[in-house]
Amino acid sequence: MAKFNQSIVAPSLLAADWTQLGAECDRALAAGADWLHLDVMDGHFVDNISYGPSFIRHVRQAAPDAYLDAHLMIERADHYLDRFIETEVNNITIHVEPDYPVGETLRRIRAAGLSAGLAINPATSLDAALPFLDQIDLLLVMTVVPGFGGQSFMAKETMPKVEAAVALRAERDLAFHIEVDGGIDAATAPVATAAGANVLVAGTSAFKAPDMATAITALRG
Ligand code: DX5
Numbered sequence: 001m002a003k004f005n006q007s008i009v010a011p012s013l014l015a016a017d018w019t020q021l022g023a024e025c026d027r028a029l030a031a032g033a034d035w036l037h038l039d040v041m042d043g044h045f046v047d048n049i050s051y052g053p054s055f056i057r058h059v060r061q062a063a064p065d066a067y068l069d070a071h072l073m074i075e076r077a078d079h080y081l082d083r084f085i086e087t088e089v090n091n092i093t094i095h096v097e098p099d100y101p102v103g104e105t106l107r108r109i110r111a112a113g114l115s116a117g118l119a120i121n122p123a124t125s126l127d128a129a130l131p132f133l134d135q136i137d138l139l140l141v142m143t144v145v146p147g148f149g150g151q152s153f154m155a156k157e158t159m160p161k162v163e164a165a166v167a168l169r170a171e172r173d174l175a176f177h178i179e180v181d182g183g184i185d186a187a188t189a190p191v192a193t194a195a196g197a198n199v200l201v202a203g204t205s206a207f208k209a210p211d212m213a214t215a216i217t218a219l220r221g
């Protein structure tokens with residue numbers, strides 16, 4: 001599908017220097033970032049706590065024109081959804097694993113005029129996402145167990161799911177992005193891209209690189 005041939009690079013602000021938040025957003029965008037990725041962790045769904053809507057509002061102020069890609073690693077995305085919609089992000093991705101009305105939450109994201117994403121953990125089968133594929137604009141195939149930056153890319157658990165999602169998308173004539181998140185660097189990005197992923201989230205490999213523009217160019221392969 002021609003539309004998904006070009007890689008979208010989304011640096012994750014989790015790895016940025018938060019004492020310089022605005023400058024870090026500018027640095028990523030000047031280095032060629034297409035989107036900025038925002039990792040929200042609640043200390044329940046994942047074993048870490050990151051930041052929430054008020055932090056994201058500061059990002060929106062710092063980067064008024066950027067495409068903001070929010071990844072909610074939280075138990076109750078339905079409960080907190082309106083607060084994230086109000087931050088004026090462009091995409092909200094929710095996880096399929098917790099026990100809450102996933103389909104209804106995806107509908108609410110789209111009804112607010114935003115792009116709706118659905119994420120699956122490395123241990124979660126693609127089958128869990130199948131009932132929702134016609135309700136999403138983005139499928140996030142996690143390539144690490146979420147919770148922390150700087151982990152290693154899990155190719156064998158996750159690349160077959162990316163390949164299967166590409167096939168299903170064509171079969172069902174759907175049009176969602178396929179995003180990978182976790183351990184993406186110059187060595188693993190081509191593996192994910194070859195499998196069919198077109199959105200590359202990069203925390204460590206982007207923000208901790210000696211030169212972010214060089215690092216982002218390397219991700220594009
Ligand atoms: C994983 C987060 C990722 C993470 C990626 O819990 O969802 O977005 O920050 O970080 P790196 O690129 O360092 O693996």
Ligand code: ZN
Nearest residue numbers: 039071181201
């Ligand atoms: Zn993420």
